[in-house]
Amino acid sequence: MRTNPLATVRNLGILAHVDAGKTTVTERILFATGTTHKRGEVHDGTTVTDFDPQERDRGITIFAAAVSCAWDGHRINLIDTPGHVDFADEVERSLRVLDGAVAVFDAVAGVEPQSESVWRQADRHGVPRIAFVNKMDRAGADLDTAVASIRERLHPAPLAVQLPIGAEDTFTGVVDLLHMRALTWTDEGQARDAAPVPDELREEARRRRRLLEEAVAELHPGALEEFCDTGALGTGTLTGALRDLTRGGDAVVVLCGSAYRNRGVEPLLDAVLAYLPSPLDVPPIRGTHEGDGTGQRRAADPAAPLAALAFKVNATATGRLTYLRVYSGTIEKGDTVWDATARRSERIGRILRVQADRHAQLDRAVAGDIVAVVGLKSARAGSTLCAPDAPLVLEPPGVAEPVVSVAVEALKGTDTGRLASALARLAEEDPSLVVRTDPETGQTVLSGMGELHLEVAVEKIRRDQGLGVNVGRPRVSYRETVGRGVSGFVYRHVKQDGGAGQFAHVVLDVEPLDSPESGFEFRSAVVGGRVPQEYVRAVEAGCRDALAEGPLGGHPVTGLRVTLTDGSTHVKDSSDTAFRTAGRFGVRDALRACAMVLLEPVVEVTVTVPEEAVGGVLGDLAARRGRVTGSVTRAGATVVTATVPLAELFGYATRLRSRTQGRGTFTTRPTGYAPAPVPASTR
Numbered sequence: 001m002r003t004n005p006l007a008t009v010r011n012l013g014i015l016a017h018v019d020a021g022k023t024t025v026t027e028r029i030l031f032a033t034g035t036t037h038k039r040g041e042v043h044d045g046t047t048v049t050d051f052d053p054q055e056r057d058r059g060i061t062i063f064a065a066a067v068s069c070a071w072d073g074h075r076i077n078l079i080d081t082p083g084h085v086d087f088a089d090e091v092e093r094s095l096r097v098l099d100g101a102v103a104v105f106d107a108v109a110g111v112e113p114q115s116e117s118v119w120r121q122a123d124r125h126g127v128p129r130i131a132f133v134n135k136m137d138r139a140g141a142d143l144d145t146a147v148a149s150i151r152e153r154l155h156p157a158p159l160a161v162q163l164p165i166g167a168e169d170t171f172t173g174v175v176d177l178l179h180m181r182a183l184t185w186t187d188e189g190q191a192r193d194a195a196p197v198p199d200e201l202r203e204e205a206r207r208r209r210r211l212l213e214e215a216v217a218e219l220h221p222g223a224l225e226e227f228c229d230t231g232a233l234g235t236g237t238l239t240g241a242l243r244d245l246t247r248g249g250d251a252v253v254v255l256c257g258s259a260y261r262n263r264g265v266e267p268l269l270d271a272v273l274a275y276l277p278s279p280l281d282v283p284p285i286r287g288t289h290e291g292d293g294t295g296q297r298r299a300a301d302p303a304a305p306l307a308a309l310a311f312k313v314n315a316t317a318t319g320r321l322t323y324l325r326v327y328s329g330t331i332e333k334g335d336t337v338w339d340a341t342a343r344r345s346e347r348i349g350r351i352l353r354v355q356a357d358r359h360a361q362l363d364r365a366v367a368g369d370i371v372a373v374v375g376l377k378s379a380r381a382g383s384t385l386c387a388p389d390a391p392l393v394l395e396p397p398g399v400a401e402p403v404v405s406v407a408v409e410a411l412k413g414t415d416t417g418r419l420a421s422a423l424a425r426l427a428e429e430d431p432s433l434v435v436r437t438d439p440e441t442g443q444t445v446l447s448g449m450g451e452l453h454l455e456v457a458v459e460k461i462r463r464d465q466g467l468g469v470n471v472g473r474p475r476v477s478y479r480e481t482v483g484r485g486v487s488g489f490v491y492r493h494v495k496q497d498g499g500a501g502q503f504a505h506v507v508l509d510v511e512p513l514d515s516p517e518s519g520f521e522f523r524s525a526v527v528g529g530r531v532p533q534e535y536v537r538a539v540e541a542g543c544r545d546a547l548a549e550g551p552l553g554g555h556p557v558t559g560l561r562v563t564l565t566d567g568s569t570h571v572k573d574s575s576d577t578a579f580r581t582a583g584r585f586g587v588r589d590a591l592r593a594c595a596m597v598l599l600e601p602v603v604e605v606t607v608t609v610p611e612e613a614v615g616g617v618l619g620d621l622a623a624r625r626g627r628v629t630g631s632v633t634r635a636g637a638t639v640v641t642a643t644v645p646l647a648e649l650f651g652y653a654t655r656l657r658s659r660t661q662g663r664g665t666f667t668t669r670p671t672g673y674a675p676a677p678v679p680a681s682t683r
């Protein structure tokens with residue numbers, strides 16, 4: 001039987017908290033697979049995937065970068081994602097097209113806040129993961145503690161399949177518990193041949209192998225059977241069971257190493273092939289028929305009609321690149337495809353296998369592949385491309401609501417037009433950036449996920465376009481919610497003074513929901529068909545119109561339920577439009593009668609500082625309306641967690657650096673919205 005070539009493809013993401021070593025792991029994977037011939041370093045600005053000038057200057061990943069390599073007869077398409085929370089949307093878009101992921105952890109810090117966030121993101125997308133505990137060479141590195149923190153915070157069943165050999169700066173390799181052999185690396189990071197387990201580790205290795213067998217038998221019925229029959233598990237059974245458990249999300253295989261020292265990378269690649277799914281192993285992609293909206297499924301079959309999702313658009317020297325995950329069918333150079341999102345035909349110019357900023361040309365790409373194409377004009381991140389005769393729309397990745405805004409203007413008035421088109425292009429590449437004109441001040445306002453996100457966007461325009469740009473002070477995006485509701489609020493929309501009339505009469509209840517995050521609920525409690533169903537829908541649409549601008553300061557309104565309790569119609573003059581208008585003005589006026597509450601975005605801040613600087617940091621957090629929720633000191637470094645309104649955190653990076661002589665670091669994680677103390681005039 002010939003095996004399907006798709007079985008040898010892995011679409012893989014590398015996910016983690018900022019600085020855990022994703023880019024370094026990626027770099028070493030490219031080196032180990034012979035894709036590159038020298039090892040780049042983040043701190044030298046020489047890695048393959050951090051190729052943007054700002055990434056190289058800042059030493060962080062900003063844009064998800066796709067690369068491709070070959071290992072043991074398999075093709076691995078790999079996406080190195082950014083760890084900084086401001087770029088979480090890049091991670092979200094990447095997760096949408098991946099079949100599996102490696103979650104990287106710092107062996108000293110264990111599970112960090114952003115590891116938790118990306119883990120939940122991957123959970124939502126149902127992406128199977130294996131874990132790589134990196135930085136085993138660092139002082140204080142400890143695999144068991146890292147595994148315990150995974151168990152405590154991420155998954156009840158982390159299963160370590162290796163035992164480290166040596167520790168910290170004497171970490172030289174691992175015992176592979178599946179094959180009971182020692183894998184070690186030279187000081188230069190060259191892999192040596194597998195060797196027998198060193199005597200001093202033999203007993204511990206046996207004990208851990210036994211624990212692994214027991215844990216697997218407990219989770220996997222097939223393995224349990226063998227375990228009961230023979231009192232042990234063979235390597236074959238163990239590998240198969242670990243694969244099933246990984247793919248089902250029932251356990252997390254844990255490996256360890258030091259990417260920087262080039263140790264542990266080859267076994268990680270073997271584990272990717274052994275445990276993570278191929279495009280054939282994941283459920284068929286779901287979409288809706290473009291015409292009749294019925295649900296459709298497409299399996300990963302090169303002979304089926306084309307269905308591909310664009311997940312990233314990037315203007316480069318090569319042209320406008322659209323990154324695609326092909327779910328079914330085949331695309332060839334020169335093909336005409338249908339952009340089901342923009343509803344227009346597009347022609348595929350070139351197809352490229354992407355190596356970060358370098359490319360190899362391909363004649364075709366088939367189901368299961370991740371490639372970039374040149375020549376598409378309309379496609380955006382989230383667009384579906386499909387066969388013209390089998391139109392379908394795949395669900396696009398979600399886009400987060402921006403929380404921070406700045407006003408931007410060209411330094412020279414004559415550059416205003418150029419700035420506007422540069423901003424429009426940026427927003428096209430990054431859906432989490434929003435550009436709008438403030439209706440009151442006429443200023444151009446750029447909104448995004450955080451201070452750094454906006455800073456990077458503006459810097460990109462400065463560099464790419466050579467444009468001078470003035471940037472205003474950052475402001476957070478407020479929301480409004482209902483403090484106390486109203487019931488029986490009556491609104492009549494009546495225009496019957498000649499010509500075609502309009503008549504709609506609605507009675508509304510407005511009440512707060514449990515939390516501001518609950519969004520908006522609409523219900524109808526109308527009896528006896530006094531308001532027909534189609535008008536009820538129009539009222540709901542009108543409510544949504546009204547909620548875009550709340551009474552306090554024109555901010556979006558959230559966390560409420562509106563119930564249509566009664567109303568009446570007019571034989572001739574009632575219409576969808578009349579009821580939509582009534583819904584809109586009815587809610588607008590009802591909200592004015594409610595006790596409205598202004599909400600501001602709040603984040604959880606995790607600050608790591610030398611112990612002696614803690615006092616100052618706590619005082620500073622208190623001055624920023626922060627509420628400290630925890631503090632632990634380990635090896636002279638204190639980790640303080642606090643919830644702080646985002647508005648108070650502007651400029652915190654600079655402040656923390658100066659307070660701690662550059663030794664303090666912090667990360668943030670959005671936790672939602674909370675009532676703001678300041679009254680209105682926040683627009």
Ligand SMILES: Nc1nc2c(ncn2[C@@H]2O[C@H](COP(=O)(O)OP(=O)(O)OP(=O)(O)O)[C@@H](O)[C@H]2O)c(=O)[nH]1
Binds near residue numbers: 024060082083
């Ligand atoms: N000691 C040690 N340092 C490492 C190791 N792996 C990476 N680093 C260092 O950790 C820092 C961060 O590494 P990156 O690879 O940029 O981490 P990242 O996860 O890609 O970071 P972001 O993309 O910004 O989230 C760099 O200075 C690396 O050299 C390791 O195994 N051991």
Ligand SMILES: [Mg+2]
Binds near residue numbers: 050061080081083
């Ligand atoms: Mg990186």
